[in-house]
Amino acid sequence: MSVIASGYPQSQPISCTSLAITGAASSLAGTLHYGSAAFATRYYESWASAMAWSGTCRQVMIRLSDGTDHIAYFKFTK
Numbered sequence: 624m625s626v627i628a629s630g631y632p633q634s635q636p637i638s639c640t641s642l643a644i645t646g647a648a649s650s651l652a653g654t655l656h657y658g659s660a661a662f663a664t665r666y667y668e669s670w671a672s673a674m675a676w677s678g679t680c681r682q683v684m685i686r687l688s689d690g691t692d693h694i695a696y697f698k699f700t701k
Contacts, residue, residue: 625688626655626666626687626688627655627668627685627686627687627688628686628687628688628690630650630686631650631684631685631686632650632651632653632668632670632683632684632685633648633649633650633651633683633684634648634649634650634651634681634682634683634684635647635648635649635681635682635684636679636680636681637680637681637682637696638680639679639680639698642680642682642696644682648684651670651683652670652671653668653669653670654668654669654670655667655668656668656669668685670683672697672699676699677699677700677701678699678700679698679699680696680697680698680699681696681697681699682694682695682696682697683695683697
């Protein structure tokens with residue numbers, strides 16, 4: 624299942640208000656899955672957040688092997 628480019632996913636701290644990048648990107652240790660009860664015919668990536676992220680906002684970036692980038696924004700409250 625080589626659908627995710629090498630070195631991804633990545634996580635990067637961002638401003639919770641402007642979404643501006645506030646720090647360097649770092650790799651996330653994730654696991655790629657295909658199919659489940661909730662996602663029968665889809666790929667999905669699972670990864671764990673760090674306790675140190677509590678009270679911060681981050682963007683998670685995934686680059687697919689076709690070169691397309693996908694970004695999701697998260698606010699960690701606990």
